[in-house]
Amino acid sequence: MEDSPLHEALSALQAGHFTEAERRARDVITQRDAMVPEAVHILASIALLRGQSATAVALLGRLMQQPQAPCSDALNGRIHQTLGRALLAENQPEAARAACSIAVLLCPEEAASQAGLGEAYLALGNAGKAVRSLKRAVRLAPQQGALWGLLAQAQQKRGALGEALRSWERLLELAPKDRAAWANYGGALFTSGQWDKANFALKEALDQGCYTAETLNNMGLVQSALGYMDKACDYFQKAQHQLPSDAAIMMNWNAALYDKGDRAAACALLDHFEKEYGTLPAKAQFNRAALFLEKGQWREGWQAFEKRRDFLPLQLTRPLPHCPLWEGEAGEEPIALYAEQGLGDAVQFLRFLPDVIKRRPVRLQFPQPLMDLVEQCFALPQERLLSSEGLVIAQQSLLSVPYALGMKNPPSSSPYLSTGSEEEACVVGLCWAGNASYRFNRRRSIPVALLEPLRHVKGVRFLSLQQNGDVPEWMERVPLSSLTELAETIGRCSLVVSVDTLVAHLAGAQGRPLWLLNRYGGDWRWKRPHDWYENVRIFQADKAAPPYEAWPSVIERLVVALKKRFPDSERI
Incomplete structure (x- = not known):
């Protein structure tokens, strides 16, 4: 750009002096009495930077409709790139894709063109093509942190969570004070089940002032997963204060109150939301099922339980x-x-x-x-x-x-499965962990190290009922290659000790004596006096806290109860 007025306009734009750049560009158009492409592009860029995307689209549209002297591929590419971004801001992703595609054809080595095309594909829901374009963009400009952020978003939508985490980490290497990046990185870590790392990342975001409702909500979810239910409720409450009508935040808060054991507050929150906004989302109505069923309100409970059909695949x-x-x-x-x-x-x-x-x-x-x-x-x-x-x-x-079937009465607690296994004296089956893929499995499961006091209960044979994971050497490990084999092994036990997972239900279904190690708050299925299984004793955690705080006292009570249950074993 050798033209001095145009050069000065561009220099003013690059320096952030928008008013001066705009004046100089308009002067060029007035003096030449023509839509000078360079000057019009400067005006459109300023409009886009000011959030006036419709103005940018109108300016560039007029430019393309009028005959003009040919311009360089580089300038033409930048014009289409700016038009694409303006169209994207105007929620016209297909038109944006078309404009950015031309920009890429004209300037394939321009990172911004590749990034614009990637953003357009992302808006169209084509995460695969978005990732390909954005990977080209970061190869061309690896030091531009914003491009790594866009790539991470596309990778997450594509389901490539591991790749997305590495892209967020690359962005944070370039911009360690980017609070939005820390917040997004924390959300991705939560999705991947890395609770401790997510907690650190979201704390960084909050410490740097990223107090968005989304960040607070994600922090609440992380605290729930870690077992800090009081903290979780506090974060959800703050997020809800920012977005009072957000049903997803409300439901997370409701679930945390329920798991915290505060049923009254959980119910009141649903009632308040329904009163304020006229209705409850299907998932919130489904959450009410637990409140109804644990109270023995069977008709209302089963009706609310059906609401899962409105949000499950x-x-x-x-x-x-x-x-x-x-x-x-x-x-x-x-x-x-x-x-x-x-x-x-x-x-x-x-x-x-x-x-x-x-x-x-x-x-x-x-x-x-x-x-x-x-x-x-x-x-x-x-x-x-x-x-x-x-x-x-x-x-x-x-x-x-x-x-x-319109059931209005509590279900029968009588056994309904039989493996034909012979009970073996003084055999205690142990299950201390549920399915690790469950988002909040950490709250219901017990670290195996906390079971160490059980080894000192003499004369009792402990069978591991865990299908996966490490088993302490003082427990017997038996083949559990199938569901039926697991049920048969449970049938051999004179007592089953289990957390709230499949093993507990298999024991109850067979009528085996079951000692349930129940997390604080617990699930509606184990609420008294409406027993789903006979011969169940519940050892309840004393507080809503992380595993190493919640379970030791439960294990102490369990050891005392086992010695009373098997008094003769102490003399063996």
């Missing part, structure tokens, strides 16, 4: 397309019954299978481990239990059977 809650839901009517035409969510939930609700078979022949659509368990451990009339293949007139989830 259709393939989970209604896997057979165009097939109606069974509503409990009797008949001889078969229905499909499927399992959803975890195996523990399925085992708990298997008690209702005989009620279904009394009304309809059934084709079970269960995962194979659960099918094997039903076939080997459940006494059912075979003429009513059909092969999984074949026509059906309706479908239903195992978890929806109480609702479909």
